Amino acid sequence: MSGKTAPRSVGDGSTRTRLERGRGALGPALELVHTGRAPTRAVLTAELGVTRATAGAVAAELESLGLIRVDSHPSAPTGSQGRPSHRLHLADDGPVVLAAQIHSDGFRAALVALGGRIVATAPGCGTVGADPAGILGAVVAAGADLLAATGRRCVGAGLAVPSAVAEPEGTALNPVHLAWPPGSPVRDVFAEQVRAAGIEGPALTGNDVNLTALAEYRHGAGRGARDLLCVATGHTGVGGALVLDGKLHTGSSGLALEVGHLRVDPEGRPCHCGGRGCLDVETDPLAFLIAAGRTPGPEVSHLQQAKDLIRDAYADPAIRRATERLIDRLGLGLAGLVNILNPDRIILGGLHTSLLEADPERLRAVVADRSLWGRSGGVPILPCVLDHNSLVGAAELAWQPVLDDPLAALGHD
Known part of the structure; x- marks a missing residue:
């Protein structure tokens, strides 16, 4: 559909006044519904810090824009008391x-x-x-x-x-x-x-x-965190990201958190950055396949081959040793990042999710052992949960x- 939704017609003057007062709240209100933090109009009112009437006008305007849907006949849960609140939903047929x-x-x-x-x-x-x-x-x-x-x-x-x-x-x-x-x-x-x-x-x-970190922060494993560290593999290589109070920290020129070039093994493999033993070449899918003694095939990506081996052949001693090797290297890198950044949550993606799920206690123990303070060593480490994050x-x-x-x-x- 290429046509634009017509602006909502505001009937009486008091409603128009409420809408003008709440105009600046349209964006924050939409973000609250977008991220699932305002399932009802009552919650929206409380989160925005506005009157119930203003929240109602804001919700109605977002509905007129085709972005959300407001239940016209709210119902209270069985056994609850008080006035039921209108539930807020994202529009099924919106843009x-x-x-x-x-x-x-x-x-x-x-x-x-x-x-x-x-x-x-x-x-x-x-x-x-x-x-x-x-x-x-x-x-x-x-x-x-x-x-x-x-x-x-x-x-x-x-x-x-x-x-x-x-x-x-x-x-x-x-x-x-x-x-x-x-x-x-x-x-x-x-x-x-x-x-x-x-x-x-x-x-x-x-x-x-x-962008993985941003998606997980808003809709996945990072919801509720304040300082979120994400470390993940792609099909090749390792990347990192940091979300601080809802905003990506990208540094002065967009290049912050290049964690793939943290050195975790001084005697390790040469890295394309000119160093040796970086996370990028010690904990990515190709590194796992090499450590497991497997020759990468052309049928599927290195990432899928590595994840399949951990899932289907973990009982094989070579696969287990390769998994433990990468967990230890990853733990060293995470501990260094914890010491520098002090996040309140770490999420792992790609092959690192599979490593965490294979032996979560080993990874957490390495991070805790190499962290400067016990409290920092106890930071939660969770897998990413969104498909196509x-x-x-x-x-x-x-x-x-x-x-x-x-x-x-x-x-x-």
């Missing part, structure tokens, strides 16, 4: 954003609604060539096909890439796991492809692990302008 993820073996495109809900997805495999425009053109074309098939209105696009993304230029600084040349203008190329496809809204780009994080990039100012983003300002 979507195009989310895309590039990895070393291809790409995935998806349409993602508010709440991190994946509406439709389309994988694309094959060689990622040296020209970013080729693969980005393919991923945008796949997204455009999804939009045509579903008929949903699109309000933006987000892209996750396996590279540090320098700010403010939006360049893939050193995409070592892709064939792209260093400094590729990935954000500009993506935006050009999105515009050429006639897709509405801004087109934004970020590092895949940063980098895609959901890419969608969060595209949803952010709507969360910041729904009226302006949807063309009603």
